[in-house]
Every structure is written in structure tokens, then in C-alpha cells.
Amino acid sequence: MAVTSKVAADRAESPGSASRSFNVGVWNVVSLAIALGIWQVGATLVASPFFPTPIKVVEAFIQLATRGDTTGHSLLAHAWASIERVLVGFGLGVLLGVPLGLLMGLYPKLYAGTRSVIEPFRFIPPIAWIPLAIIFFTGLTRFAFLIFLGAFFPIFTSTLVGVARVEPIHRKVGVVHGASKFWILRNVVVPTVMPDILAGMRVGLGTAWLTIVAAELAGGISTGLGRMMTNYAELLMVPHVIVGMLLIGLIGFLMNEVLLLIEKRLFRWRWQVSL
Amino acid sequence: MHGYAPTAKVDVDATHRYGQLVVHEQLKFSVAANEFICICGPSGCGKTTLLDMLAGILKPSQGHVLIDGIQANPKQQSISFVFQEPSTFPWLTVRENVATGLKINGARREEIEAKVGDIIRIVGLIGFEGYYPHQISGGMKQRVAIARAFATDADLILMDEPFVSLDQPTRERMQREVLDIWRHRKRTVIFVTHNLEEAVYLADRVLILSVKPARIVADLPVPLPHPRDPLSAEFTEIRSECVRLLHAPEGGDAPPFGSI
Ligand SMILES: Nc1ncnc2c1ncn2[C@@H]1O[C@H](COP(=O)(O)OP(=O)(O)OP(=O)(O)O)[C@@H](O)[C@H]1O
Ligand SMILES: [Mg+2]
Numbered sequence: 001m002a003v004t005s006k007v008a009a010d011r012a013e014s015p016g017s018a019s020r021s022f023n024v025g026v027w028n029v030v031s032l033a034i035a036l037g038i039w040q041v042g043a044t045l046v047a048s049p050f051f052p053t054p055i056k057v058v059e060a061f062i063q064l065a066t067r068g069d070t071t072g073h074s075l076l077a078h079a080w081a082s083i084e085r086v087l088v089g090f091g092l093g094v095l096l097g098v099p100l101g102l103l104m105g106l107y108p109k110l111y112a113g114t115r116s117v118i119e120p121f122r123f124i125p126p127i128a129w130i131p132l133a134i135i136f137f138t139g140l141t142r143f144a145f146l147i148f149l150g151a152f153f154p155i156f157t158s159t160l161v162g163v164a165r166v167e168p169i170h171r172k173v174g175v176v177h178g179a180s181k182f183w184i185l186r187n188v189v190v191p192t193v194m195p196d197i198l199a200g201m202r203v204g205l206g207t208a209w210l211t212i213v214a215a216e217l218a219g220g221i222s223t224g225l226g227r228m229m230t231n232y233a234e235l236l237m238v239p240h241v242i243v244g245m246l247l248i249g250l251i252g253f254l255m256n257e258v259l260l261l262i263e264k265r266l267f268r269w270r271w272q273v274s275l
Numbered sequence: 276m277h278g279y280a281p282t283a284k285v286d287v288d289a290t291h292r293y294g295q296l297v298v299h300e301q302l303k304f305s306v307a308a309n310e311f312i313c314i315c316g317p318s319g320c321g322k323t324t325l326l327d328m329l330a331g332i333l334k335p336s337q338g339h340v341l342i343d344g345i346q347a348n349p350k351q352q353s354i355s356f357v358f359q360e361p362s363t364f365p366w367l368t369v370r371e372n373v374a375t376g377l378k379i380n381g382a383r384r385e386e387i388e389a390k391v392g393d394i395i396r397i398v399g400l401i402g403f404e405g406y407y408p409h410q411i412s413g414g415m416k417q418r419v420a421i422a423r424a425f426a427t428d429a430d431l432i433l434m435d436e437p438f439v440s441l442d443q444p445t446r447e448r449m450q451r452e453v454l455d456i457w458r459h460r461k462r463t464v465i466f467v468t469h470n471l472e473e474a475v476y477l478a479d480r481v482l483i484l485s486v487k488p489a490r491i492v493a494d495l496p497v498p499l500p501h502p503r504d505p506l507s508a509e510f511t512e513i514r515s516e517c518v519r520l521l522h523a524p525e526g527g528d529a530p531p532f533g534s535i
Contacts (some may be wrong), residue, residue, distance in 0.1 A: 169358055169360050169361075169362045170362065170364060172327075172330075172332055172356070172358065172362070173356075173358070173362050173364070173375065173423075174375075174379065175330075175331075175332055175349055176330050176331075176332065176349050176354055176355070176356040177349065177355075177375065177376040177379040177380065177427065178349045178350045178351075178353075178379060178380070179379045183379060187364075187375075188364070191364070191366040192366075194366075267366075268407070269365055269366040269367070269368075269407040269408075269409070270365075270409075271409040
């Protein structure tokens, strides 16, 4: 019994992962190929310079990646400018959103007493801050500020809500063994709230990307994927605009995948429900 | 970590209310150091509340709950508690769950490993150390909680219907193990159960509580040597006495705010 159960434990940790990930990979390749096929057929039928085929987009991509754009910035420089802004703003959102969410979740009076100050800000879209941000800040600070505004609230709110999920019995376990408040925070509250924090981060990351592109479109700078797209839109060079769009989608997707990987490692203890 | 106190003597004289609801009205009893007592009483009469006060998690509205003459306080006394509700941490493996108390007390790694290994063997969870709680059964989770409580070698052990989710043979084995641990190193045990046979099998003394507001209906010594035979005449007699007292007129639950 003891021996077989050990084997079962190993199996339980990765239930059939090998065969399943293989299937998932195949399916994704197939759906990607179908999507590209539809695009190619559609573009060929329409045959308009404003509706390029995938091949035209690939050519634009190669051109941008190897020779840079009309202003002399490489594609990498544009992409990195956007990524850096998102990472700084998003990082600030995590750094402030998580501790503040925990604090206000653990001391509900603090939240109840400051709601009228905090909550209205949640409903001002980051994009509505762009004019002010252009007046007050320049460069990285401006974008970091705007992205922070977009990322902060999803992270803050889901952390706050997550704290309410802490089971009183788990706190009691700590208290009975003489644990300090810090121990309970570290070993009971944080593990309970962690899934909500990660979920908030994923939503926040989405908002961050929304905001960065809008902020870059607003102008005032020379780099960034949003900037590059506006430049090419003014020249009516659609394939190059689409390269920017696809890159934004791809980078966002990859960042989200990284968060999902972290979740997978962190939450091996979670049960899965399916209907 | 904890001040050295080889035994724990308990004195309770407390009144407790939750808002309007009077749970204990001048509930008064003592437990001698190293004594094993069982508490029985109708559902909702305040047994869990009483244990919470003994653990220092809850302060009585009036009166006191003293351990060795001072206010019950888990930071100063070494107390263990097997809760009635499921209480394992779902994000920790069986092994990590069992080690929780030892880690809080700042035990050394080798000590943790040795003690956790021992107690996991005693509760019969060998082979499941790496499992997460959602991968084991309800009764196994309860045994994890029992193991966690016993791993720390506390002076006062509080157990709130710890064996209800176990099958009869496992339950009997756990009863023998608890008695064994208790005899091997004496300490004070306060054990809540609805099962009178279990109470008479384990305890030096059985306390029977009334419905809310709870008071002690009976305080029955069980002067039988271990191991006890549940089929013996003396055992059956004490058990019948307990049944009679528990089913006395005030037995059964009264509605809250009955008089209002
Ligand atoms: N946190 C609380 N707030 C208000 N009332 C409570 C609280 N905890 C318990 N009570 C009430 O106190 C009474 C005693 O509850 P307790 O859990 O101590 O009963 P118990 O004797 O352990 O019952 P059981 O045998 O069913 O476990 C119940 O009527 C319950 O409704
Ligand atoms: Mg109870």
C-alpha cells in the first residue's frame, strides 16, 4: 500500500500532462493555420492594398526588423520601448496594489473609511489621464504613471477581495501554536490570497497593454509600438501597422503565458473543477 | 520557545455570551495536571466555545480561564488543538502541514524531520507525505490535523470531536494511540466527544454539560485501569450512567433566545 501510493503521488502531481500538452500543441497549430488560411483567402479575394495578405505583413515585418522604420528606429527599439514602459508601470502597480490590498483587506475599517477617495479613481479610465500626464510628465515617467493607473486597480481590488477568503480556522491554527501576526500574514493570508493576486495581475497586465498603446498613439515621443503604428497609418502603409498590432498581441500573450506558468508552479496544491 | 512547564492545570470559572446569546453561565470546573478528561454535551451547548477559551483564542465575557494560574495564552503556554472543522492548509503537503506547529516554535530542521516522521507513522499516513489535502480523504485530513497537534509535544491538548470522520477500526486505533502518547508522556488532555463509549474508554473523568446556558450536569470519575474493556460490567455501568445524565430533562438543544 505504502509503495503503490508513492507512485500515485507522483502521478497525481502531473495528471497525464505529456499526452495532453501534445494534443493542445497540435490543436493550436491547426487553429493558427486555419486562421492564416482564412486571412490569405479573404485578402486575395478582396485584393485591396488596404487589406494585405499575411505574406505582405511578413515582408513588412522583415523590412522593419532588418532595416528599421522611416525614422531610423529598429523594430526591436520600438518593441523594447513599449515593454519597458509596461514593465515599470505594471511593477509599480504590483508593488503598491498588493500591500495596499492586503492592508485594507485586513483592516476593513481603513478601507471603509477611505472608500470615497479610492473608488472614484477606479472609474476614471487611464486613457482619461493622458492629457494631464502629457502636461505633468515626460518620457518614461509619463508612461509608467499611466500604466500604473491601469494596472493598480485590478490588482488592488482582487487582493482586497481575496483577503475575505482567509478561513478563520486557518488563522486559529496559527494562533494556537503561538504564531506572530507576521507569521499568520506570511503563512496563512498570503497563500490564501495568492490566486487572487495572480488573477488581478493578469487582468492588470491586459489593462497595462491597452493603456500603453493608447498613450503612445497620443504622441509626444518617437519610440514605442503605438508610435510606430501611427507613423505608418499616416503613410497608409497598412502591412506595417498590422505588424505593430500583431507584435502587441504576441508580446501581451507571452507575458500572460509567463504569469500562467508562475501560477501553475505556485498552485500545484489547487484542485481543479470541470463541468 | 515556550516557558518550561511539564504539566498544565486548568481552572475555569467563566460566563460567555455571543451578543444576546448566553452560552456559558458561570461554568466552573478544574482539571488536574496530567488529567485526561472528556466533555460531553448536547450539540450547540458551547463545547467548541469552551475549548476556544481554553486555547486562549477567545476571552470569556466574564470570569477567567486559567492554565497553571495564569490567563490562557498560546504565546506563553504550549497548547495544541485538534479542531472539529477541517483545518489543514490546502497549499501545504501532508508533511508540511504536520510540521506547522514545530516551525512556528522554531524547532531545528533535524528535530522537525524526526518528529514529523514519527507522528506520520503513528497516524498511519506513511506514503502520503507529499500529497496535498485535496488528494486525500476526509478522515486522512483529520489524521493530518491530529498529527500536527501531537507533533509539538504540548502540555495541554484540546481535542474537539477528533475522530468523528474515522471508521471504527481506525478510530479505535487512534484512541489507543492517543492513550499511548498520553501515558508515555503525561500531559493534560481535554477531549470533546458525543460518543459516550469513547468518553468512558479514554477519560479519567467525564464531564457532562447541559444545554445552553451550559453548566456541569455531572462530573463522573472513571476509576478503571487501562486498557479498558468496553464489555466489562463496570464499564457498561458507567456508560449507562452517562447516557442517563445526558438524556436528563434538560438534555437536547433548546432554541436560542428561548425565553425571549
Ligand atoms: N462566533 C459566534 N458568534 C455567535 N454565536 C456563536 C459563535 N460561535 C458559536 N456560537 C453559538 O454558540 C453556541 C455554542 O456553539 P459551539 O460551537 O460552542 O457548540 P458545540 O457545543 O461545540 O456544538 P457541537 O457539538 O454541535 O459542535 C451555539 O448556539 C452557536 O450558535
Ligand atoms: Mg463543536
